Amino acid sequence: MESTVSVSKGVFLFPNGFKKGKTSKKKNNQILFEKIFRNELWYDTYKQNWYSIENELQELHHKTHSLLLNDIVNYIKNQGISESSTLEGIIPSATLLTGVNQPDHVSQFTSLIDLIRNEVTPHVALVNSQDAPSVKHLVENAVWQLIHGDQVMDYDDEEGVVTQTKKLRKSQCTMKALKNWYNSKCMSSPPKKKSPQTRRTLVIIIPDFESFNCNVLQDFVMIVSSYVSTMPIVFVFGVATSVSALHKSFPYHVSSKLLIKVFHSHASPVYMNQVLEDIFLTHTSPFHLSGKAFELLTDVFLFYDFSVTGLIQSIKYCMMEHYYGDNTKSLCCDRDKLEDVIMQLTAEDLESIRQLMSFRPFLEKQDCRTKISLFNDDDFFKEALYKEMNRLHDYLYSFYMCLRLLCVFVKDLPKNMLGKSVREIYTKCASENVTGTSAFKDCMQLLKFQSQVKLVESIKSSLKIVNSYLQNASPVKPLRSTPSKNNLNKITLGDDLGENFVKSLRVHLLTFLRQIEHANTETTVTTSAVSDSENVDENVPGNRYKLKEKLLKATRADRVQSEFEMVRSRFVSYLEEMFSKGLQSMQGQTFHEVLAFSDVASVRKNIVGAPRAAVHTALSNPVHYLQCSCCQLPSSDSVIDTLPDVCLAYKLHRECGKHINLYDWLQAFAAVLRPDDDDEQRHNDATIQLRFTRAVAELQFLGFIKSSKRKTDHVMRLTW
Amino acid sequence: MEEIQNKVPCREEQLNDLFNLLGEGDECLPCSIFISGSMATGKSLCVNSVLRNLNYKHVIIDCIECYTPKIMYEGILSGLDDEEIEVKCETLMDLTNNLNRLQEAAIGNNPVVIVFDRAERLRTMDHNIMSAFLRLRELCNLNVCTIFITHLVYENFYFKMGVREPIKLYFPNYNKEELFKIIFLHQKSFINHLLITHEVDDDIREELEKPELFANFLNAFLSVFYRPCRDLIELQHMACVNFIKYCEPIIKNEINATDLSKLWRHISPILKSSLELLYLRISNSKAVNPSPGKENSDGESIPVHNFENTLKEELTSTKTFAQSFELPYYAKFLLIAAYLASYNPPKEDKRLFMKNHGKQRKRLQQVKAKAKITEKLNTQLGPKVFTLDRLLAIFYAILEEKIGLTSNLLAQIATLVELKLIAGSKEIDLDTAKYKCIVGYDFISAVAQTVGFNVRKYLYDFM
Secondary structure, three states: OOOOOOOOOOOOOOOOOOOOOHHHHHHHHHHHHHHHHOOOHHHHHHHHHHHHHHHHHHHHHHHHHHHHHHHHHHHHHHHHHOOOOOOOOOEEEEEEEOOOOHHHHHHHHHHHHHHHHHHOOOOEEEOOHHHOOOHHHHHHHHHHHHHHOOHHHHOOOOHHHHHHOOOOOHHHOOHHHHHHHHHHHHHHOOHHHHOOOOOOOEEEEEOOOOOOOHHHHHHHHHHHHHHOOOOOEEEEEEEOOOHHHHHHHOOHHHHOOEEEEEEEOOOHHHHHHHHHHHHHOOOOOOOEEOHHHHHHHHHHHHHHHOOHHHHHHHHHHHHHHHHOOOHHHHHOOOHHHHHHHHHHOOHHHHHHHHOOOOHHHHHHHOOHHHHHHHHHOHHHHHHHHHHHHHHHHHHHHHHHHHHHHHHHHHOOOHHHOOOOOHHHHHHHHHHOOHHHOHHHHHHHHHHOOOOHHHHHHHHHHHHHHHHHHHHHHHHHHHHHOOOOOHHHHHOOOOOOOOHHHHHHHHHHHHHHHHHHHHHHHHHHHHHHHHHHHHHHHHHOOOOHHHHHHHHHHHHHOOOOOOHHHHHHHHHHHHHHHHHHHHOOOHHHOOOHHHHEEOOHHHHHHHHOOOHHHHHHHHHHOOHHHHOOOOOOOOOOOOOOOOOOHHHHHHHHHOOOOOEEEHHHHHHHHHHHHOOOOOHHHHHHOHHHHHHHHHHHHHHHHHOOEEEOOOOOOEEEEOOO | OHHHHHHOOOOHHHHHHHHHHHOOOOOOOOOEEEEEOOOOOOHHHHHHHHHHHHOOEEEEEEHHHOOOHHHHHHHHHHHHOOOOOOOOOOOHHHHHHHHHHHHHHHHOOOEEEEEEEOHHHHHHOOHHHHHHHHOHHHHOOOEEEEEEEEOOOHHHOOOOOOOOOOEEEEOOOOOHHHHHHHHHHOHHHHHHHHHHHOOOOHHHHHHHHOHHHHHHHHHHHHHHHOOOOOOHHHHHHHHHHHHHHHHHHHHOOOOOOOOHHHHHHHHHHHHHHHHOOOOOOEOOOOOOOOOHHHHHHOOOOOOHHHHHHHHHHHHHOHHHHHHOOOOOHHHHHHHHHHHHHHHOOHHHHHHHHOOOOOOOOOOHHHHHHHOOOHHHOHHHHOOOOEEHHHHHHHHHHHOOOOOOOOHHHHHHHHHHHHOOOEEEOOOOOOOOOEEEEOOOHHHHHHHHHHOOOOOHHHOHHHO
16 A cells, blocks of 8 residues: 555545445345255245246236326326416326325336336436425436436437436536426427427426425425426326325415326225235135234234235245245145155155144044055155145135135125125134134025025126136146046045036036026015005005004014025025035145145244334343343343343333432342442442443433433433 | 507506616616515516516526525526526625626626516525625626515515615506406417317307307306405416306307306306315316226225315315325324324323223312313314323223234334324434324314224313
8 A cells, every 4th residue: 555645644545446346245145045045945936936926916016006007197198298288387297196005105106107208208207205305405306317317218219419418416406407408408309209299298206295395395396387388397296195185285376386187096905905815815826824824914904004015025924934944845836836846855854744733633534554654655655645735725726716705695794794805704714614603604694684686696796706716727627637546545535625616516506596596586576566565555645554554464474485585595505515615724624734824923023023022022031032041030020140231220220210310220230249248349349330330321222211411310211 | 568568468557667667778777676466466477578578688587496596696697698608606796796797798788687586585595685686786887677576565574784775566466357358368268278178060169259258258257256366377277167167058059159147047056166176276187087996995986076076075174184095003093192192281191091090189279170261272272292102102001902012013103204194303312202293183083983982082171
């Protein structure tokens, strides 16, 4: 290193050609991570499954958002074309009501920007509230993005132009600079371009309207409005609460400069239902959540944040937890890959499968010789495993279908006993045998009173579901007919589920539908006859008494069951039987641990972070984290001198009131550390004082206490 | 002169004044002119057209844009300079120097006018700026006049030292006849707007283009709108919206264009209802189809055609505002807790939220305090500040189930602050974060209703 000529002392910066290896490091990390797990079976399966789920998610996301986004983009486009607004100085602005699920907004707006970039104009600026504490920052940010934002896009066709325009400094980005830039851009653009898009619109997006400082935004709107006659500028506001928030924060002279057009985005609970129903609660999804885990995740969503992104991330976490380090979990894959995976399993893996809890009831059903061969003969076990896994898939297939059927029948019933949406019913069905619950029985009871029209309707819609399931299932069909060896037949399988079940269900439904529709006509004849006679009565005014008598008579008379009613009760009992077959709980299934994730406790610990509780356990029971032998405590309140100093101070401070006298605290602290010495010696000991001071400082740093000015020898407790 | 007066109607007197002040090219310009008048009274328009007509060198500075004085100075210089050069000008001193340089180089003794639009913004800038511009001619050698346009009167500008008083001009509001005249000038654009949006036959088109029809409409329109609103811009906007509705029956051949009383009967309820939408500015084109995902939530989706009404209701009653969006379950309780913390005295927390709070001894003082006067009600006095700990304590007290204090829960507080339902304290203190609930009782009771919670039970005022 060369020396400096400076005489003064100081730190000098020498450029030594060292560059931050940030980008390369990242790559390395990825490779490292991949390297460790690459050869693991479970990692491959996990990766494949997650990719397929991610793709489906993106498709769904695109499908649900595209319509809304297209609406907005069309609006912006039209604003660019029709410059014939009667009054000048008015900024067209699209207001997007986003809902209060803020973590999801980012993806929404990025896709909006992409769409605008592709279809309307490359000049888009997105300014977040944290980037714009004052008008100056807001203008500079917006202008900079408008001017430089297009460079990524325009690189291909106008490379020469881009390199010419040097980048402006942030402080040079004023509205005037923007105007000059826009004029030069417009003038220089060749006339042939002019015909399709005469003036490229500039779009400024304000994604989080509420968190902006009102005055800043007002000023900004006023400034932009004075330029809107020279440049076509369009605003997009993201409003989380409701449109009136916009009006409440803008006084008239500002809001009169805006032409507001409102767009409603999807309510996020609806979107969540869609995500769950279409992607995770299907038999095609390789990974399943047990009822408890599922309930936890949806609760987090409904009770805390309404964030779909958060939900998906937590499901991803569950998947990682499920697969991590366990080769047996590679069985949790697509059905057609099962055979290959089973072939790849080692003896150890098979052994760990044998130890699964759900294997035992299965084992007990078999006779002695099969039991022995199941334990000793790996090949035999593999085949049994294959068969069982297939059965499990069949079970899932019919389970999810029955779930949807149940949803169709139940969702319109009064009182919502089982819930309205598929996910609510799923939490019930997955955790217990739903057919045994009283809620289910009540529902069936209620179904017995449903009208013909309604029943026909629900049967029709359930037939639709069954048909779609049959269509989806067809590719699996050839696989099911794989020839099975003779000795396998010895294994007694549970009742037949899967496709055959669905097929028979379809036949049954069809016949019931015909019967009910047929019966329908018969009964309506009788009821209409009755109503006719009633009408005659009612036509006579003041004949209430007679009517009442008639009604009373009608209730007393023994009702002869019409044909429809008979069919209906038969149908309901069939439904009960069918659901009890199809909706067995997941826990009862053999090898359900492989497909369904149920470790709720660890998920809760890791997803729902509880910082204060963690700090509390760390301080009151350090063994929990330190795993040392010296700090074993008989109860969480007791103190011993081997505890770390902070823990000791923490425990002592919990016994005090709002204000803590430092001297008393020190006394108590010393008494624990040196129980044998007498009082005078204890607190004169410098090391004890030192340790105490340090512990107190650490507690203050952790936010438990605070020094107060009023009483200098006291500190204040900040927690309760 | 005539030409300008045609362009700027009903402002003859003011135009004359301006011409008299600026008009003689060989005389010195007045040092500064101060123009005031409420919004949309043609101040800027008059000044601009006069200056353009006189062909003086002039710059118009919009003060709202000048968040730093530098922008203003550079704007003045680049506006006066013909050549495009980068000028750097940070201070007033630089400005005067540069102006002097310009005088020597290009301008000479030609008159120069600098117009400051929305001059009320100058009040919040440095004190010396406004007073310097009031006597700019004394500071540089130019024959310069500064014009300040603002909606405030001169007395609202406060100067520490004495300043040179400017010449004051006042622009009064337009009266009904003048408004009629001005809007009537734009008849062509109204008709064009109508013709763009509707398919019209040729003979009906002729009918529509008759000025009498428009005049009749305007009479009817102003008779309803003149009372609540004098703002020309807003009136023009509302007229445009309503004229289309006025003409619809004519286009559909339901009402004859000459049948004035029938037309009046048709339009008067429409005008009355649109009077409620005054100043709201919602784009009236309704091309939005409800997206397919919406169908799942029939209850929540607001019908589009009904939107104007819902907005109106949202603004008038906070209840509908509260119902217009959904909060997560615990966020609702947090908000209720925040409200309770804001409007209850901390002393009473124990009594309100604990089950065995012990008997309260009745003292004379308290009996007196019980006879509350409405001014003393906490709910009327506005929200008080509370600490995070108190918020959480109340939250746990009113929530029946036991839940952990998780990071998700704490994040909800931040969300509520971001949604402007709770205000965070200005200075950030990590030890004792302080908040304030900034929504009213109506809002909270609407939210509490959705979770089945009785707010009144926990408010000290209603005990």
